[in-house]
Amino acid sequence: MLELHRDHKQALRIRRVMLGLVAYLMWMLVSIYLYLTNLVDAGVTWLAGYFLLMLLTNAVFILAIRRDWNLRFNDPGMTLGQISFGIFWGMVLLAQTLPEARGGVLLVFVTSFFFGVFRLTTRQFLLLTAFASLAYAGLIRLDWSGMDLATRRTELSQWLFLTIVLLWMSFMGGYVARLRANLRAAMGRIEELANRDHLTGAGNRRAITGSLDTAIQACRDSGQTLSVLLLDLDRFKQLNDQHGHLTGDAVLKEFVQRVESALRGHDFIESEGGERLGRFGGEEFLVVLPSTNLEGARQAAERLRQMVEQAPFETEGGPVEVTVSIGLSEYRAHDEAETLLKRADQALYRAKDKGRNRVEMETGE
Ligand SMILES: Nc1nc2c(ncn2[C@@H]2O[C@H](COP(=O)(O)OP(=O)(O)OP(=O)(O)O)[C@@H](O)[C@H]2O)c(=O)[nH]1
Numbered sequence: 001m002l003e004l005h006r007d008h009k010q011a012l013r014i015r016r017v018m019l020g021l022v023a024y025l026m027w028m029l030v031s032i033y034l035y036l037t038n039l040v041d042a043g044v045t046w047l048a049g050y051f052l053l054m055l056l057t058n059a060v061f062i063l064a065i066r067r068d069w070n071l072r073f074n075d076p077g078m079t080l081g082q083i084s085f086g087i088f089w090g091m092v093l094l095a096q097t098l099p100e101a102r103g104g105v106l107l108v109f110v111t112s113f114f115f116g117v118f119r120l121t122t123r124q125f126l127l128l129t130a131f132a133s134l135a136y137a138g139l140i141r142l143d144w145s146g147m148d149l150a151t152r153r154t155e156l157s158q159w160l161f162l163t164i165v166l167l168w169m170s171f172m173g174g175y176v177a178r179l180r181a182n183l184r185a186a187m188g189r190i191e192e193l194a195n196r197d198h199l200t201g202a203g204n205r206r207a208i209t210g211s212l213d214t215a216i217q218a219c220r221d222s223g224q225t226l227s228v229l230l231l232d233l234d235r236f237k238q239l240n241d242q243h244g245h246l247t248g249d250a251v252l253k254e255f256v257q258r259v260e261s262a263l264r265g266h267d268f269i270e271s272e273g274g275e276r277l278g279r280f281g282g283e284e285f286l287v288v289l290p291s292t293n294l295e296g297a298r299q300a301a302e303r304l305r306q307m308v309e310q311a312p313f314e315t316e317g318g319p320v321e322v323t324v325s326i327g328l329s330e331y332r333a334h335d336e337a338e339t340l341l342k343r344a345d346q347a348l349y350r351a352k353d354k355g356r357n358r359v360e361m362e363t364g365e
Pocket residue numbers: 199232233234235236237238240244245246247248249252281282283352356
């Protein structure tokens with residue numbers, strides 16, 4: 001199938017413009033009907049030009065998205081612009097339509113407005129309502145002197161009903177658009193909750209293993225390097241026993257802050273989205289280092305170890321001395337996440353075994 005755009009969101013926007021094309025097709029069908037029933041003051045050339053310009057409008061919107069010009073706007077979906085053009089082309093047809101058929105044509109405006117629920121605020125809806133209402137009032141004003149009293153009354157009541165219906169749609173549409181925005185925010189929040197460790201704010205196990213899988217895939221695709229660090233706080237049980245669980249919690253939080261600032265402070269952590277640090281278990285954390293070989297990872301790990309050791313952790317129960325042991329491994333061809341982590345875990349075990357507060361690398365076997 002033809003790829004609309006390499007970016008998923010942009011492809012969706014193009015699809016939405018195509019949906020707008022359906023509305024234009026509707027204007028075309030209406031105009032053909034009006035032409036066949038002699039209710040429009042236009043010939044074949046006028047109609048052909050009208051169709052062409054409408055299609056061109058649509059094509060320009062699609063082109064703008066394909067070339068990413070739309071990304072410069074606050075509303076990259078260009079909803080307001082698209083609806084304004086929809087109304088404009090509707091008005092053009094209305095201007096040519098004989099007064100007795102205008103009432104029906106006005107109904108088609110509702111379809112243009114409907115697109116607003118994708119994005120527009122009530123204010124923007126009201127702006128469009130004013131635009132449509134004034135444009136129609138302008139048309140009536142133009143033909144006013146040629147109308148008899150009955151036609152004037154019909155046109156005025158049609159103008160009134162159009163304005164009322166569009167006003168109603170503005171408030172309903174704005175409400176639906178707000179619901180949609182709330183839903184999107186809620187989805188973001190749910191995603192955040194599903195991926196974040198509640199206590200420390202670091203990524204949780206699910207998030208960090210997801211990042212690891214992505215990083216492994218990148219290694220397979222491009223042959224770049226990747227290393228992982230498993231960090232485990234030393235004698236944490238003893239810390240809890242001596243200072244209490246709350247102090248233990250505070251230490252975990254500060255530990256994450258220290259590691260995160262150390263990771264941010266060095267450009268070895270070129271984040272390409274996704275988590276780089278995650279809580280793997282109680283007092284065990286995983287750091288994923290893309291594009292980093294074993295030596296680079298060792299230096300990073302050593303920096304982290306020193307960051308933890310260098311100053312006591314300030315807690316409400318007073319300062320607490322904390323150290324961390326770190327095991328690290330580097331991606332090898334055909335590694336799965338499990339095998340990579342297993343080697344890091346074995347290295348961590350050795351670090352503990354050799355007295356803690358140290359960095360150990362995987363062995364060459
Ligand atoms: N305060 C606090 N403690 C936790 C949390 N999660 C796990 N722990 C504690 O962390 C301790 C981990 O103890 P162990 O696995 O025996 O390891 P350790 O005492 O750190 O000893 P080594 O790892 O060998 O240095 C346990 O006592 C857990 O209760 C947490 O969220 N908050």
